[in-house]
Every structure is written in C-alpha cells, then in structure tokens.
Amino acid sequence: MATFLLSKPCFYPHSSSTHLYRRDVFQRHSIVKYSLRQYHHTPAAATVADGVHQREPFGLILPGAPNTRSPTPTPNTSSATDAKPVTNRPLSHQILNPGMIVLRNHISIRDQVDIVNICHTLGVGPGGFQQPGYSSGSKLQLQRMCFGRNWDPETKYRERYRNDGSIPPPVPPVFIPLVQSLIQDAQAHLTSANEIPLMRPDVCLVNFYTATGRLGLHQDRDERPYSIRGGLPVVSISIGDAGEFLYGHTRDEDKLQKVVLESGDVVIFGGKSRLIFHGVRGIFPNSTPLPLLEKIKLRPGRLNLTFRQF
Ligand SMILES: O=C(O)CCC(=O)C(=O)O
Ligand SMILES: [Fe+2]
Structure with a gap:
C-alpha cells in the first residue's frame, strides 16, 4: 500500500556541518485512502448531452518507470557520517x-513524491486539472x-460548479498540518x-506549468x-522544474523583484505582503x-500549490 509522509524540516545543526537537516514528524497515511475513498465519489462525469464541457484528463505522472540514471557523480570529499541533504541544497x-x-528546500523529496501522487490522483478525477480560460476564449498558460x-x-x-459540472475536491486533510508547520517555521x-x-x-489552487x-502579474484578493x-x-x-517568480508592491514590471523557486521551496506571503503583486x-x-x-x-514542468484560508 502506498504511504504518505509529510516531513518538516528540523532546525538543528548537523554535528559536522552548518547545514540544517530534516526530521520526519508526521505519521504516514495512506494516499490510497485519501485519494480514492474520500474524493472519487464527487459528481457524475460530465457529458456533451448535458451541455457542459468535456475535459481530457491531465496526469502529472507519465506512464513508464521513473528515471533510474544515477545522479551525476560528485567528488566525495566528505566522511561517511557527513550526510548531505538529498538535493544537495541546504x-x-x-x-x-x-x-x-x-x-528553501523545505519539502523533502519523499514528501514531494507524495504531494505529486495526491495531485496526480485527484487531478485526473472529477474536478481535476483543466486549463482555465475566459469567455472570450483566451486561456491561462497553465493547467489548474x-x-x-x-x-x-x-x-x-x-x-460552486465548474464548466464541466464537477466541484473541486476538499483540501486533502494531510496537507493542513504541513501548511501550518511551514507557517510556524516561517x-x-x-x-x-x-x-x-x-x-x-x-x-488551494494547484497549478501545473509546462x-x-x-x-501574469496579479494579487490573490x-x-x-x-x-x-x-x-x-x-x-x-x-x-519540479524551477520557475522565475516576480513580486512587488507595484504593477510596474521594471520595479518588480524576482526570485527563482526550485523544487521543495516554499514562499509564504501574509501580513503586510498579503496583497503583493x-x-x-x-x-x-x-x-x-x-x-x-x-x-x-513527473511530467516535465512545474507544480505549484497555493494554500489559503477562504
Ligand atoms: O506558481 C506560482 O508560484 C504562483 C501561483 C499563484 O500565484 C496563484 O495561483 O495564484
Ligand atoms: Fe497568486
């Protein structure tokens, strides 16, 4: 049975380095239990006869085996006890x-895998990924x-209902303590x-960018x-893939700041920055x-989840 772990970082220095290492603090839960029992009873599939839109299922996990190539070898200058974080980023x-x-790097690889698995399972089901758009026909450049x-x-x-007649699944309960512990870490x-x-x-909005x-620049308001x-x-x-994230208290592109967000990074904006562009x-x-x-x-691209309290 697949298991689900959400581990959070632990702020204690490793004895032989200044890097900080994670500790697994959450119990493992069954992704199968969450994704199948709880969510796959959501509304009946849309049909053309209903006058609603059909949607091609969009999966995050591609068929076939994961990449088994070993990572590019790096000179091993450390002792056996001097463990490195799995992504080599502190x-x-x-x-x-x-x-x-x-x-930076606050979501472990194991948790990233579990998050992808949950989003894949829910993403191909009712209320799953679709490309949002406007009545004019223009579309956002992402799956959501x-x-x-x-x-x-x-x-x-x-x-309440989407144009395919479905309603979104609830926030998977296992994400709630993860998000709250990230806020506490911040x-x-x-x-x-x-x-x-x-x-x-x-x-939560779950975006996938190829x-x-x-x-585009916006406020979450x-x-x-x-x-x-x-x-x-x-x-x-x-x-997944890194993305260039722009932000600032202005719509003026020239005055915006930018930061590259990599796999496992978490951005939190609240308080005085809650309405930041x-x-x-x-x-x-x-x-x-x-x-x-x-x-x-994982399909080539970037997965992003933005959690909010409505
Ligand atoms: O993908 C991101 O980093 C940001 C997503 C976002 O701003 C949103 O969905 O409102
Ligand atoms: Fe946003």
Whole structure:
C-alpha cells in the first residue's frame, strides 16, 4: 500500500556541518485512502448531452518507470557520517519583504513524491486539472485544479460548479498540518510571529506549468475580507522544474523583484505582503532534481500549490 509522509524540516545543526537537516514528524497515511475513498465519489462525469464541457484528463505522472540514471557523480570529499541533504541544497530562508519569506528546500523529496501522487490522483478525477480560460476564449498558460472551492478567472470563488459540472475536491486533510508547520517555521525567522499569522487552509489552487507556462502579474484578493484584512498568508509550495517568480508592491514590471523557486521551496506571503503583486515569468525546462525523477516520473514542468484560508 502506498504511504504518505509529510516531513518538516528540523532546525538543528548537523554535528559536522552548518547545514540544517530534516526530521520526519508526521505519521504516514495512506494516499490510497485519501485519494480514492474520500474524493472519487464527487459528481457524475460530465457529458456533451448535458451541455457542459468535456475535459481530457491531465496526469502529472507519465506512464513508464521513473528515471533510474544515477545522479551525476560528485567528488566525495566528505566522511561517511557527513550526510548531505538529498538535493544537495541546504535548508535556508530569505525574507523577501515584510510578511513575505521563502523557505528553501523545505519539502523533502519523499514528501514531494507524495504531494505529486495526491495531485496526480485527484487531478485526473472529477474536478481535476483543466486549463482555465475566459469567455472570450483566451486561456491561462497553465493547467489548474482547485481544492476546497472552485475559483474561475471571471466568476472568482462565486460559482460552486465548474464548466464541466464537477466541484473541486476538499483540501486533502494531510496537507493542513504541513501548511501550518511551514507557517510556524516561517514565524520562527521573524521578529514577531504577527508578521505572518497562522491560518487553517481550506482552499488551494494547484497549478501545473509546462515549459511554456506562465502566470501574469496579479494579487490573490478573492478570499473573504477576514482572510485578506487579517493578512492570513498564502502558502505556496513548488515542485519540479524551477520557475522565475516576480513580486512587488507595484504593477510596474521594471520595479518588480524576482526570485527563482526550485523544487521543495516554499514562499509564504501574509501580513503586510498579503496583497503583493506576483506572477510567474517563466519555467526553466529540465531543471527538476534528479533525486525526484528517480522516484517518480513527473511530467516535465512545474507544480505549484497555493494554500489559503477562504
Ligand atoms: O506558481 C506560482 O508560484 C504562483 C501561483 C499563484 O500565484 C496563484 O495561483 O495564484
Ligand atoms: Fe497568486
């Protein structure tokens, strides 16, 4: 039976290095239990006769075996006890703005695999991935699935049903403690925990960008006033290919700042940055870490989950 672990980083230095190492803190749960028992009873499949849109299932995991190539050899200068994090990137953080932080490499490869598995299973089911668009016919340059509440570029959170007649699955419960522990990790780096308040995620947008994917500059401002005015943070997890993320308190492209988000990175923006403008300018193709591709045949591209409290 497949298992599901959400491990969070642990802030204690390894005895022989300044790198920080993870500790697994959550119990393993069954992904099969979550994805199949809980969610696959959602509404009947849409048909053309209903006058609703058909949708091609979009899977995150490609058929076939994962990449079994061993990672590029690196000179082994360390002793046997001097273990390296699996992606060779240390845990670190960067405060980007008041109320906005990036936690680097905070999602373990094992958890990334489990997150991909959950999003794949739900993504091919009712309420799964589709390319959002406008009534004019123009489309966003990504595949998207919502958890908890339907969000549409025109009707925002107002329409319960999607154009294919389905409703989104709820936020998988196993994500809730993960998101909350990420917020707590962020708070530990701030002068005051109030800069990024704790929240309980009940909605999430799950985006998948292929090599040509992107997302225009926008604010996440459609959640309830309680959430927006309270500065309850958006917690954004990136997996797969790296992406160039733009942000700033302005729409002026020249004044925006940018940061490259890699697999396992987490951006949190709340408090004074809750309404920050942000977008994804592009994807760096073939930049998914090999240790991830050795465990799961993730489709080329970038997966991003943004959790919010509605
Ligand atoms: O993909 C990202 O990093 C950002 C996604 C985002 O801003 C959104 O879905 O609202
Ligand atoms: Fe956003």
